[in-house]
Amino acid sequence: MSHEPLANWNGEEMPLGEVRVSVLDRGYLFGDGVYEVLRVYQGQPFLEAEHLGRFRRSLDKIAIVCDVDRLIERMRATLEHSEVQEGLIYMQVTRGTAPRTHRFPPSDVTPNELIYVEGFDVEPYAEAREQGAAAITVPDLRWKRCDIKSVNLLANCLAAQQAAEQGCVEALLVHEDGTVTEGSHTSVFGVRNGNVLTSPLSPSILPGITRGLVTRLADRCDISLHETSFTADEISQLDELFLTGTTAEVVPLVSVDGNPINDGRPGPITRRLQRAYQESVAETLSNS
Numbered sequence: 640m641s642h643e644p645l646a647n648w649n650g651e652e653m654p655l656g657e658v659r660v661s662v663l664d665r666g667y668l669f670g671d672g673v674y675e676v677l678r679v680y681q682g683q684p685f686l687e688a689e690h691l692g693r694f695r696r697s698l699d700k701i702a703i704v705c706d707v708d709r710l711i712e713r714m715r716a717t718l719e720h721s722e723v724q725e726g727l728i729y730m731q732v733t734r735g736t737a738p739r740t741h742r743f744p745p746s747d748v749t750p751n752e753l754i755y756v757e758g759f760d761v762e763p764y765a766e767a768r769e770q771g772a773a774a775i776t777v778p779d780l781r782w783k784r785c786d787i788k789s790v791n792l793l794a795n796c797l798a799a800q801q802a803a804e805q806g807c808v809e810a811l812l813v814h815e816d817g818t819v820t821e822g823s824h825t826s827v828f829g830v831r832n833g834n835v836l837t838s839p840l841s842p843s844i845l846p847g848i849t850r851g852l853v854t855r856l857a858d859r860c861d862i863s864l865h866e867t868s869f870t871a872d873e874i875s876q877l878d879e880l881f882l883t884g885t886t887a888e889v890v891p892l893v894s895v896d897g898n899p900i901n902d903g904r905p906g907p908i909t910r911r912l913q914r915a916y917q918e919s920v921a922e923t924l925s926n927s
């Protein structure tokens with residue numbers, strides 16, 4: 640039996656199942672909120688400053704005023720009280736509870752702030768990381784501000800469900816111009832002739848925190864990396880393909896839409912970056 644996640648709801652600590660939210664919460668009615676997910680290794684949040692920096696930027700971009708320093712204190716206390724060693728921290732802030740009207744509510748309406756800490760029973764992507772995984776391509780149906788980590792995830796959910804129904808770990812989202820933007824919940828990298836390729840930062844993708852780390856690790860490993868998109872048609876010419884994400888870490892993709900990538904096995908550059916990722920976790924833990 641897994642432990643129930645421990646939550647902090649607007650400053651009060653309680654088991655996640657005891658949190659009660661009004662149906663007039665603007666996150667529930669409009670998806671008017673933003674979120675963040677951090678990985679916990681050996682009881683320590685990984686890449687905390689980077690995640691919290693992105694959280695502040697997401698809040699700013701949709702003009703929610705919230706005391707993030709106070710949330711950080713709550714996050715650390717909840718993590719400590721949860722005693723979770725391996726797992727995730729989820730943080731979400733919505734514009735608050737107010738009578739339903741599209742325009743923002745009066746400024747005395749306060750945001751609803753949720754944090755919870757969830758321990759892993761089983762590491763979700765362990766097998767995919769080892770064996771390599773399959774993906775499908777689907778049209779990218781999302782809005783034009785995918786750089787904001789908003790809780791509006793309907794298009795992402797539909798894509799992920801389609802992938803799951805076909806026995807795949809991820810759906811690669813294909814923009815109208817044919818380029819692969821990212822996955823439904825991961826960033827995407829290709830390898831061609833020894834060069835790693837990934838979509839440049841723009842409003843069309845989420846600036847993945849793991850994407851940023853892998854970019855720095857490639858530099859450290861003397862692997863050339865270009866922030867250049869590739870198209871869905873070019874996938875068949877790639878030597879390697881992989882995903883990155885907070886939970887996924889670095890996952891090799893060995894087939895897309897039923898067609899193998901190269902010889903259908905994880906490639907050497909992906910393996911090198913997987914090792915570099917583990918080294919980076921170990922290094923962070925030894926410095927904490």
Ligand code: PLP
Nearest residue numbers: 824825826845847848849884885
């Ligand atoms: N792209 C999308 C659309 C995501 O939802 C996520 C994570 O949830 C990512 C990329 C990976 O981002 P990160 O590495 O910060 O987890």
